[in-house]
Amino acid sequence: MSSIELAAWSFPILLGLIFIRVPIGLAMALCGVVGAYFIYGTPAPLLNQLKHVGYTTFANYNLSVVPLFLLMGQFAALGGLSRSLFKAAEAWVGHWRGGVAMAAVGACAGFGAICGSSLATAATMGQVALPELRRAGYSGALSTACLAAGGTLGILIPPSVVLVIYAILTEQNIAKLFLAAFIPGILAAVGYIIVISVYVRLKPDSAGHMEPAPMAERWRALASTWPVIVIFLAVVGGIYSGVFTPTEGAAVGAFGTGLVAWLSGGLNLKTLRESIYGTAVATGMIFMIVLGAGLYNTFLALSQLPQELAQWVIGMGLSPWVVLAIILVLYLLLGCVMDSLSMILLTIPIFFPMIMGLDFGLPPDEKAIWFGILVLIVVEVGLITPPVGMNLFVINSLARDVPIAHTYRGVTPFVLSDLVRTAILAAFPAITLFALRITS
Amino acid sequence: MTVWVFRLAKWSALVGGLVLVALTLMSVASITGRALIGLGLGPVPGDFELVEIGTGVAVFLFLPWTYLRGGHATVDLLYDRMPAAARKAVSMACDLLMLALWVVLTWKLWDGMLEKREYLETSFILQMPVWWGYAASLVGALIGCLAYLTKTLINLGLAQYPQGWPVQHAGGH
Amino acid sequence: QQVTLRVHHFLPAQGSIPKTAIEPWAKKVEADSGGRIKVQVFPAMQLGGTPAQLFDQAKDGVVDVSWTVLGYTPGRFPRMEVFEIPFIAPSHDRSAEVMSKAAWDFANKFAAEEFKDVKLLAVHTHGPGLLHTKQPVTGLESLRGMKIRGGTRIVNNMLVKLGATPVGMPVPQVTEALSKGVLDGTTIPWEVGPSLRVHEIVKNHTTFGGDRALYTMAFAFSMNKAKYESLPPDLKKVIDANSGAALSAAFGKAMDEADKIGRDIALKAGNKITQLDVAETQRWLRTASSVEDDWVKEVKGKGIDGAALLREARAMIKQHDTK
Ligand code: NA
Ligand code: NA
Numbered sequence: 001m002s003s004i005e006l007a008a009w010s011f012p013i014l015l016g017l018i019f020i021r022v023p024i025g026l027a028m029a030l031c032g033v034v035g036a037y038f039i040y041g042t043p044a045p046l047l048n049q050l051k052h053v054g055y056t057t058f059a060n061y062n063l064s065v066v067p068l069f070l071l072m073g074q075f076a077a078l079g080g081l082s083r084s085l086f087k088a089a090e091a092w093v094g095h096w097r098g099g100v101a102m103a104a105v106g107a108c109a110g111f112g113a114i115c116g117s118s119l120a121t122a123a124t125m126g127q128v129a130l131p132e133l134r135r136a137g138y139s140g141a142l143s144t145a146c147l148a149a150g151g152t153l154g155i156l157i158p159p160s161v162v163l164v165i166y167a168i169l170t171e172q173n174i175a176k177l178f179l180a181a182f183i184p185g186i187l188a189a190v191g192y193i194i195v196i197s198v199y200v201r202l203k204p205d206s207a208g209h210m211e212p213a214p215m216a217e218r219w220r221a222l223a224s225t226w227p228v229i230v231i232f233l234a235v236v237g238g239i240y241s242g243v244f245t246p247t248e249g250a251a252v253g254a255f256g257t258g259l260v261a262w263l264s265g266g267l268n269l270k271t272l273r274e275s276i277y278g279t280a281v282a283t284g285m286i287f288m289i290v291l292g293a294g295l296y297n298t299f300l301a302l303s304q305l306p307q308e309l310a311q312w313v314i315g316m317g318l319s320p321w322v323v324l325a326i327i328l329v330l331y332l333l334l335g336c337v338m339d340s341l342s343m344i345l346l347t348i349p350i351f352f353p354m355i356m357g358l359d360f361g362l363p364p365d366e367k368a369i370w371f372g373i374l375v376l377i378v379v380e381v382g383l384i385t386p387p388v389g390m391n392l393f394v395i396n397s398l399a400r401d402v403p404i405a406h407t408y409r410g411v412t413p414f415v416l417s418d419l420v421r422t423a424i425l426a427a428f429p430a431i432t433l434f435a436l437r438i439t440s
Numbered sequence: 441m442t443v444w445v446f447r448l449a450k451w452s453a454l455v456g457g458l459v460l461v462a463l464t465l466m467s468v469a470s471i472t473g474r475a476l477i478g479l480g481l482g483p484v485p486g487d488f489e490l491v492e493i494g495t496g497v498a499v500f501l502f503l504p505w506t507y508l509r510g511g512h513a514t515v516d517l518l519y520d521r522m523p524a525a526a527r528k529a530v531s532m533a534c535d536l537l538m539l540a541l542w543v544v545l546t547w548k549l550w551d552g553m554l555e556k557r558e559y560l561e562t563s564f565i566l567q568m569p570v571w572w573g574y575a576a577s578l579v580g581a582l583i584g585c586l587a588y589l590t591k592t593l594i595n596l597g598l599a600q601y602p603q604g605w606p607v608q609h610a611g612g613h
Numbered sequence: 614q615q616v617t618l619r620v621h622h623f624l625p626a627q628g629s630i631p632k633t634a635i636e637p638w639a640k641k642v643e644a645d646s647g648g649r650i651k652v653q654v655f656p657a658m659q660l661g662g663t664p665a666q667l668f669d670q671a672k673d674g675v676v677d678v679s680w681t682v683l684g685y686t687p688g689r690f691p692r693m694e695v696f697e698i699p700f701i702a703p704s705h706d707r708s709a710e711v712m713s714k715a716a717w718d719f720a721n722k723f724a725a726e727e728f729k730d731v732k733l734l735a736v737h738t739h740g741p742g743l744l745h746t747k748q749p750v751t752g753l754e755s756l757r758g759m760k761i762r763g764g765t766r767i768v769n770n771m772l773v774k775l776g777a778t779p780v781g782m783p784v785p786q787v788t789e790a791l792s793k794g795v796l797d798g799t800t801i802p803w804e805v806g807p808s809l810r811v812h813e814i815v816k817n818h819t820t821f822g823g824d825r826a827l828y829t830m831a832f833a834f835s836m837n838k839a840k841y842e843s844l845p846p847d848l849k850k851v852i853d854a855n856s857g858a859a860l861s862a863a864f865g866k867a868m869d870e871a872d873k874i875g876r877d878i879a880l881k882a883g884n885k886i887t888q889l890d891v892a893e894t895q896r897w898l899r900t901a902s903s904v905e906d907d908w909v910k911e912v913k914g915k916g917i918d919g920a921a922l923l924r925e926a927r928a929m930i931k932q933h934d935t936k
Pocket of ligand 2: 336
């Protein structure tokens with residue numbers, strides 16, 4: 001078997017392993033190690049590679065941003081920042097039709113601005129907002145769906161772990177990617193709010209009614225969100241203006257949210273331990289995938305498959321837009337069964353060179369950033385597409401009385417709004433690149 | 441017996457978390473020092489290297505607990521529809537493979553450490569021996585071997601889950 | 614039979630050395646072997662790992678050939694550090710070629726021990742290193758408190774003596790670090806500037822008067838020993854014919870050529886190039902001179918006679934410079 005055939009076979013084998021519930025990082029590591037063994041023909045080079053691969057993968061300055069952003073999300077929840085965001089949004093729009101659900105989406109967007117992870121955003125806001133939604137008489141389907149969709153804002157709105165990984169893989173500027181993600185992230189939140197307002201008009205019994213809050217209370221609630229605003233400006237502003245690196249930004253964010261949590265009494269020895277365990281498990285999960293993906297990617301590169309594949313696609317003479325559409329659809333399909341980070345790690349080394357070799361009438365920098373944002377959106381859609389959508393599972397596990405089928409049904413219109421947004425952003429790169437162009 | 445391995449893994453995660461908190465404080469101190477360069481202060485020397493080494497050591501310390509806690513990303517698509525025997529087989533194979541991978545990785549990490557020591561390689565700024573980072577990582581790697589071994593023994597029916605340690609397999613991931 | 618050589622390095626494929634030295638080498642080896650050797654070049658760390666691992670990757674057979682900066686593994690090549698001592702390199706436009714010839718001779722005569730685990734194909738240096746900064750550097754005082762990247766231990770030691778705050782990192786990270794404000798400037802030769810787009814981020818470049826260059830760094834192009842030994846005699850001859858003093862000089866020459874291109878691009882971008890006069894350069898030389906003394910003391914601890922090595926290296930540089 002040629003090494004290219006070997007690599008081609010490794011795809012179905014890898015997917016097969018993943019589908020029978022082999023942990024994704026382990027499956028990738030195994031495929032990578034076994035594949036590289038066949039290409040080398042002897043175990044020695046492989047064993048020598050393993051001497052340094054573990055330590056140098058984990059002791060990596062660029063990746064150190066990941067655990068720090070995760071820690072920041074844990075502290076933000078402890079400090080009640082999630083609650084104050086939701087309360088403020090509810091005070092202003094809770095009395096509208098579907099208002100509490102809209103407030104939940106708004107609070108997710110706000111929390112997304114200080115948290116880099118979708119799962120953390122979904123889990124945190126789910127804990128805060130789900131009881132309120134149910135108390136206000138919202139249906140199980142709408143309550144869980146709006147929070148699962150809102151959770152994706154954790155990554156769509158910068159800072160974002162997925163964008164960090166994309167930037168590392170493609171050697172792009174993290175600050176520029178964050179800046180470009182901002183408008184699409186806001187559009188996502190607006191899209192979800194439109195979905196809710198249509199949803200409650202079509203199904204009036206899925207939402208309850210709430211009395212408007214007095215004006216004074218609204219302002220008080222809004223004023224109490226100031227720590228979130230300060231931290232967001234410090235972290236994202238500091239990273240973008242070049243005062244510090246993303247890793248340092250994450251450290252500043254973890255420090256700031258930790259300070260707020262401590263001052264508010266939410267951070268003590270016991271909760272610190274719990275946030276460390278949460279950070280440890282999420283970090284361990286991500287780095288195991290990074291390790292496996294590294295080994296698998298080395299094997300793919302050795303086999304020369306990505307290079308040949310890219311050549312082949314370019315040689316087919318398809319229109320660049322058709323290639324882009326095929327890639328995005330592929331992501332949507334993969335997203336039904338895979339999680340976002342492993343998808344990025346698995347596919348970017350193959351697709352990114354392909355896209356960079358095609359002409360979309362954009363300079364290389366802009367093309368790389370625009371494609372990154374599109375990939376970000378389609379992999380995030382994967383978090384809420386049945387059957388495997390991590391956000392759906394997280395929220396559903398919080399709402400024990402709601403069958404998963406209700407959540408699946410409720411989330412469908414949100415997925416549709418995501419697809420419409422993806423098509424618009426793909427067709428008009430200027431929307432994504434707008435913020436970048438006016439600031440440079 | 442197994443309860444000690446679970447405790448060890450949990451402590452290990454805790455120590456890793458404290459390393460992370462220390463890195464946070466050190467980074468903030470470094471940024472502050474850098475901002476106040478005019479007042480004669482400066483960044484923490486070798487701050488980048490410290491973050492790198494610290495993250496590496498912390499991740500090795502996190503991994504055992506991630507595994508025992510069922511925290512690794514998985515896809516349950518077919519699993520739920522597989523017969524019980526097949527599920528058991530997959531779960532056992534995963535434990536064994538993870539153990540095998542980690543034993544090899546730990547053994548090689550040891551070799552790598554010896555090599556870095558022999559070659560006297562150091563970091564750029566602090567000129568700290570590189571092998572120290574490898575050695576510190578070995579602690580987490582060894583605890584990992586213990587954790588995966590324990591999990592394998594439990595799966596083979598040769599050991600018991602410790603009482604009062606509800607290890608849930610997180611749904612969907 | 615057919616042999617595949619996998620070559621791994623840390624720069625993008627369009628970088629000057631990958632394009633004007635490694636690629637031609639690969640083509641020549643393929644042609645000279647009558648197509649029996651196939652060379653696959655993997656740029657930008659495609660096969661995994663970090664730039665600091667490249668030497669070991671060739672040593673361990675993870676790849677067959679690698680190209681890297683020796684100083685990325687501080688402490689590993691103490692003898693070769695002699696080529697990084699401040700103001701040891703000439704500053705003219707054939708600097709890298711002269712230094713590379715000397716480095717090849719030196720590596721074989723005095724530092725063979727450091728390369729005993731690989732089949733050394735070439736050793737070379739880059740051209741005169743200089744400062745690229747956001748704020749202009751017009752004298753020693755301007756450097757005070759500036760965060761400057763240095764590529765090796767010795768260069769970072771030099772930056773400390775000159776009053777800067779050194780930040781050590783491999784060159785591929787420089788662009789992002791400069792654009793993020795982690796750095797106020799960097800030391801690199803002109804050569805690598807365009808592929809890192811340094812001239813777009815910083816607008817000031819500082820060169821030095823007189824006949825000496827601020828610093829340089831040494832590189833090795835190494836092959837896995839077992840892989841070389843496994844070749845049939847005629848293919849070994851192909852490798853032999855495409856390695857050694859001539860290849861080292863060719864890499865150096867490619868560096869010199871690329872320096873001119875890099876300098877032109879910076880000029881075309883409207884950047885400001887400050888040349889310090891001879892008197893000011895002498896101040897820098899004196900301030901940095903303790904780097905040399907420290908180095909001699911330090912390698913003494915490893916049982917190396919640094920003073921003698923410095924003497925020999927200077928003589929070799931002079932010999933190749935006057936030829
Ligand atoms: Na975010
Ligand atoms: Na999905």
